[in-house]
Amino acid sequence: MITINHYMAVSAALLLIGTVGVMTRRNIVVILMSIELILNAVNVNLIAFSKYHNQVTGQVFAIFVIAVAVAEAAVGLGVLIAMFRNKGTVQADEVDLLKW
Amino acid sequence: MVNLIWLIPLIPLMGAAVLLTLGRMMPKAAIQLLAPGTILAAFLLSLGAVMESGGKSQEVILYEWLPKVDWGFLLDPLSSVMILIVTGIGFLIHVYAVGYMNHEGGYYRFFGYMNLFVFFMLTLVLANNYVLLFAGWEGVGLASYLLIGFYFSKKSAGDAAKKAFLFNRVGDAGFILGMFGVASLTHGSLAFRDLHGLTAGPVVTAAAALLFLGATGKSAQLPLFVWLPDAMEGPTPVSALIHAATMVTAGVYMVARSNAIYILAPEVSFAIAVTGALTAIVAASIALVQTDIKRVLAYSTVSQLGFMFMAAGVGAYWVAVFHLMTHAFFKSLLFLGAGSVIHSLNGEQDIRRMGGLRKEMPITFWTMAIASLSIAGVPLLAGFFSKDEILFFTFLSAKSVFAVGLVTAFLTAFYMSRMMFLTFLGEKRNHAHAHESPLVMTVPLMILAVGSVVSGWIGGPLERWLEPVLHTPHAPEEGGLKYLVMGFSVVAAGAGILLARYFYISRPELPAQARIAFGPFTKLADNKWYFDDLYDALFVHGLGMKGGALLGSFDRQFVDGGINGAGLITRFASHLSIWFDTWIVDGLVRLTGLVTKAAGYPVRMAQTGYVQSYAMWIIAAAAAALGLFWVR
Numbered sequence: 001m002i003t004i005n006h007y008m009a010v011s012a013a014l015l016l017i018g019t020v021g022v023m024t025r026r027n028i029v030v031i032l033m034s035i036e037l038i039l040n041a042v043n044v045n046l047i048a049f050s051k052y053h054n055q056v057t058g059q060v061f062a063i064f065v066i067a068v069a070v071a072e073a074a075v076g077l078g079v080l081i082a083m084f085r086n087k088g089t090v091q092a093d094e095v096d097l098l099k100w
Numbered sequence: 101m102v103n104l105i106w107l108i109p110l111i112p113l114m115g116a117a118v119l120l121t122l123g124r125m126m127p128k129a130a131i132q133l134l135a136p137g138t139i140l141a142a143f144l145l146s147l148g149a150v151m152e153s154g155g156k157s158q159e160v161i162l163y164e165w166l167p168k169v170d171w172g173f174l175l176d177p178l179s180s181v182m183i184l185i186v187t188g189i190g191f192l193i194h195v196y197a198v199g200y201m202n203h204e205g206g207y208y209r210f211f212g213y214m215n216l217f218v219f220f221m222l223t224l225v226l227a228n229n230y231v232l233l234f235a236g237w238e239g240v241g242l243a244s245y246l247l248i249g250f251y252f253s254k255k256s257a258g259d260a261a262k263k264a265f266l267f268n269r270v271g272d273a274g275f276i277l278g279m280f281g282v283a284s285l286t287h288g289s290l291a292f293r294d295l296h297g298l299t300a301g302p303v304v305t306a307a308a309a310l311l312f313l314g315a316t317g318k319s320a321q322l323p324l325f326v327w328l329p330d331a332m333e334g335p336t337p338v339s340a341l342i343h344a345a346t347m348v349t350a351g352v353y354m355v356a357r358s359n360a361i362y363i364l365a366p367e368v369s370f371a372i373a374v375t376g377a378l379t380a381i382v383a384a385s386i387a388l389v390q391t392d393i394k395r396v397l398a399y400s401t402v403s404q405l406g407f408m409f410m411a412a413g414v415g416a417y418w419v420a421v422f423h424l425m426t427h428a429f430f431k432s433l434l435f436l437g438a439g440s441v442i443h444s445l446n447g448e449q450d451i452r453r454m455g456g457l458r459k460e461m462p463i464t465f466w467t468m469a470i471a472s473l474s475i476a477g478v479p480l481l482a483g484f485f486s487k488d489e490i491l492f493f494t495f496l497s498a499k500s501v502f503a504v505g506l507v508t509a510f511l512t513a514f515y516m517s518r519m520m521f522l523t524f525l526g527e528k529r530n531h532a533h534a535h536e537s538p539l540v541m542t543v544p545l546m547i548l549a550v551g552s553v554v555s556g557w558i559g560g561p562l563e564r565w566l567e568p569v570l571h572t573p574h575a576p577e578e579g580g581l582k583y584l585v586m587g588f589s590v591v592a593a594g595a596g597i598l599l600a601r602y603f604y605i606s607r608p609e610l611p612a613q614a615r616i617a618f619g620p621f622t623k624l625a626d627n628k629w630y631f632d633d634l635y636d637a638l639f640v641h642g643l644g645m646k647g648g649a650l651l652g653s654f655d656r657q658f659v660d661g662g663i664n665g666a667g668l669i670t671r672f673a674s675h676l677s678i679w680f681d682t683w684i685v686d687g688l689v690r691l692t693g694l695v696t697k698a699a700g701y702p703v704r705m706a707q708t709g710y711v712q713s714y715a716m717w718i719i720a721a722a723a724a725a726l727g728l729f730w731v732r
Contacts, residue, residue: 022712022715022719023712023715023716023719024712026712031712092710092711092712093710095709095711096708096709097709098707098709099707099708099709
């Protein structure tokens with residue numbers, strides 16, 4: 001029997017993997033993908049609790065999150081392309097002018 | 101007519117303005133008509149005004165020029181006499197100059213200056229106060245300067261003009277100070293009408309003395325007379341008009357005009373008489389040895405001015421004015437005659453190279469002879485009467501002055517005769533073709549010759565005419581004394597003429613022997629009593645050069661030192677200021693920046709620019725918040 005705890009564990013694992021990916025990976029494409037992982041960890045949680053409480057609100061929120069994730073991916077990739085055109089790189093640690 | 105007396109000076113001024121601005125473009129004939137024309141108009145106006153006034157004093161005030169000082173003209177018996185002399189003789193000299201200056205360049209300039217001179221001279225004599233008189237006084241000095249330096253390309257003429265101007269300035273300084281004295285006495289008013297009713301005191305005496313110093317400058321008295329002989333560098337009509345008939349008598353006029361002051365200062369009056377007497381005899385002695393015909397006349401003028409001051413000094417002001425008038429006639433005639441001679445000899449001025457001109461120039465000879473006899477004091481001619489009055493009044497009040505005057509009268513007769521004999525009689529010593537001058541020059545000579553005779557006959561009427569404005573000394577009625585003085589004077593004149601005849605006609609070799617016999621005296625006279633050398637040593641070399649060197653070293657040592665010191669101090673101060681700026685002001689500013697920067701340093705380090713480090717902060721903060729939530 002798969003309980004709510006199993007879903008929460010998957011969700012926690014996804015969140016952890018995404019967080020570590022955002023913090024450690026240098027390629028921005030991968031960072032964006034890691035952010036998707038974090039968002040989807042939230043989605044898993046939302047749907048699991050929606051089912052658990054037998055309320056549909058969580059699933060509606062999940063749809064919103066997917067929509068926001070799409071928009072975020074579109075803007076993120078647009079910024080990424082612009083950055084690549086200007087700087088010739090997609091490495092996050094090579095873009096550090098905005099400091100001090 | 102009297103209300104129109106302001107026109108009398110104005111007309112010559114307009115003539116001068118037209119001539120000096122448009123004269124260059126005007127045809128010669130127009131200048132010849134305009135220049136004497138303005139003076140003739142002024143003369144006719146003067147004549148009309150004087151006849152209408154009938155000897156009453158009348159003032160015409162145009163406007164208030166300075167506080168308590170009006171631009172006003174005063175027509176009284178004294179100024180009446182003066183304006184008639186200035187315009188009448190001025191007109192004759194202008195007419196003469198039309199002929200004399202005919203071949204000279206700068207025709208319009210000459211007549212422009214001459215008209216300007218007449219304007220200033222009329223302002224001087226018509227002024228109703230000292231300030232306006234002084235304006236005219238300075239103006240005639242200016243015109244005199246311009247005309248002495250008329251031949252400005254000649255260095256000697258330029259130097260003479262400067263000399264005349266500078267010597268006049270010395271006198272003017274006294275005049276100005278004297279005016280201050282008068283102003284303090286009359287509570288700021290300098291009008292002549294306020295001079296009456298003063299009381300004697302030290303200020304009156306000082307003012308009188310200072311005003312007389314002004315007169316010694318203008319009227320070429322000791323010790324300031326040296327400029328007048330040099331002024332002969334100007335054209336001869338100028339010498340006649342300015343340096344014989346009118347301007348140089350301005351000092352006499354001024355003293356006569358101020359007689360109310362001089363009566364209160366008897367010591368100053370006596371000093372005037374003594375100065376006049378000394379000037380008369382010194383100038384006469386120099387005239388004895390001069391060889392330039394114009395310089396003989398110039399020293400004679402100085403000497404005759406001395407006579408006028410002798411009269412003014414003993415209080416016989418009307419006699420001074422009387423001699424001024426007769427002198428204006430015969431001396432301007434002598435100058436114009438000399439000009440005629442010079443003209444016909446193509447500029448020769450040395451009487452040793454003249455002689456025997458009587459035949460060639462009869463009119464000039466006879467008119468000049470009349471003038472010479474007149475100045476020498478031959479009875480029935482003008483100079484005899486006026487000089488005799490002077491001697492009479494000096495005899496009454498100061499016997500020593502009288503004695504000097506009598507000797508001077510003898511010398512006058514001698515040097516005038518010498519000049520006439522050398523110029524017109526004897527053998528010819530010049531081979532230039534002499535000729536009589538044209539009518540335009542000889543007619544003024546003839547008119548002046550008439551004046552040189554008849555102007556002496558009006559002594560009595562003139563005394564009564566001037567009585568309302570001039571203090572008249574009490575003269576004893578007994579005739580015997582007067583005839584005694586007259587006898588002395590006639591003897592002196594006769595002796596002078598006869599001695600000159602003996603020296604220069606009968607025994608022409610005598611003058612040279614006399615020069616040797618009177619060695620020291622000859623040397624003194626030849627060197628003009630060393631006045632020029634004295635001034636040269638004292639002022640030109642003494643003050644001018646040594647003083648200049650002294651001033652130069654003073655400049656270098658003290659003035660420059662002060663300036664350099666000030667510079668040094670400024671530089672030192674600016675160094676201090678720079679140090680203060682760099683270390684204190686800038687230091688404070690930089691310290692502020694430094695503190696801010698130091699404070700910002702730790703915070704600044706958080707801004708790495710790496711996106712992921714920011715993400716880490718977010719996550720760490722979220723984890724911390726979660727941890728806090730958990731602990732609670």
